[in-house]
Amino acid sequence: MSDPSLKVLVVEDSRTVGAFLSTTLRAFGYACEVVTTGAEALDHYGAAKPDLILLDVMLPDMEGFAVAERIRRSDPESWVPIIFLTSLESEDDLSRGIEVGGDDYLTKPVSRVVLKAKIHAMERIVAMRRRLIELTAQLSEANKALARQSEEDALTGLANRRMFDLILAREIEHSRRTKQPLTLALFDVDYFKRYNDALGHIHGDQCLREVAQVLRRACRRATDLPARYGGEEFALILPNTPRTGARLLVQGVARLLAGARIAHPDSPIGEFVTFSGGMTTVIASETTTSLSLVRAADEALYAAKGAGRNRVISFDGDSAPAPAPEAR
Incomplete structure (x- = not known):
């Protein structure tokens, strides 16, 4: 079952492909926003923090590789899955995409079946990451409580x-x-x-x-x-x-x-x-x-x-x- 809270950012300059992806993703039950340039993608990422990005490699103002690289540099403590959309199939392009921070590829024309499978795979990773963040926060609070216990007298609240x-x-x-x-x-x-x-x-x-x-x-x-x-x-x-x-x-x-x-x-x-x-x-x-x-x-x-x-x-x-x- 799809997570309706999952926000997907589609970065695609083709109106036709963008409309197809938007319609398909919404049919799958996801929230979706579509932008057509790298600059818009960077602005939207900074403002909305999507949970998943579908990123066209060839954009009118910059390469998708450059967009991914700038996203990773701008927010190194966070991680958002990036799936590249491309017609390129060379090993060098695939390798470059992974090096700049991409996580997977979708080859155009995009298959609904493959799209759904890859989104579901990333959805599981996003869910696990959210749970990891929750557990990390709980662990941090537990460590703070232990630190207080190791330094504080339980009866009086003074230093022990x-x-x-x-x-x-x-x-x-x-x-x-x-x-x-x-x-x-x-x-x-x-x-x-x-x-x-x-x-x-x-x-x-x-x-x-x-x-x-x-x-x-x-x-x-x-x-x-x-x-x-x-x-x-x-x-x-x-x-x-x-x-x-x-x-x-x-x-x-x-x-x-x-x-x-x-x-x-x-x-x-x-x-x-x-x-x-x-x-x-x-x-x-x-x-x-x-x-x-x-x-x-x-x-x-x-x-x-x-x-x-x-x-x-x-x-x-x-x-x-x-x-x-x-x-x-």
Whole structure:
């Protein structure tokens, strides 16, 4: 059965042949347009994008070979079947037609039976190509989804641990090259196990989502990266951010979290969810690694917990932890 959506462009300077082909193709159930010159064919191809072209080799303004060659050059990513119409039967002409981008030949006078057979063959190829395009688009979307899954934490929508590791390594190299400061902050939701024990894991998951949203809102630069480091632990990678700027941002995170007023029914330090944090700021040297930064921020985080929680402590270089503004 013919595909009524198949659009055929006939390029034929003979009015008689053009009328025959047009009538025959429409009788077969195809949409058909007829033009008589190479220039018209090129214009129509650019405007209408036919699914199949029947192209006379001998045209009044240029050879059909030249038309086919220009179509292929103008749209190399696409493919439209081209069947040459010719009275020529030499092997050189056949070879040339294939070289310039033709796919098949019809010898004049054109037989209805042969025309229908060749159109059907090309129709199958067009259908397979359309399906291939659909599958390619589906594969592309699937690959994008997989990429998101490989970089995004499923629960919070923040960058996951894998993405965190990749970006931290990249930003260390950038800091080393540009001599600009880089800040890493780690946060831990205070008494999160007691929150889960009191309200259950469904509420616990929602709490983590809300904390993630707070971190996302606090990061206004495209280069700042909030991430879920693991469990109830979160991270911020802040490129080109000195210690003072990082402190201000962390204060902003604390204010946003306080404003969220996430009730904590079993916290010894308050009625709402709080966090403890540790941060470190460096201008990366040859010895700076992701491990050394995470270790420094983690030591500061544990110092914050030891100091009573609900606060952030900064650890810079080899200096001892020094208290930053409390997250209240």
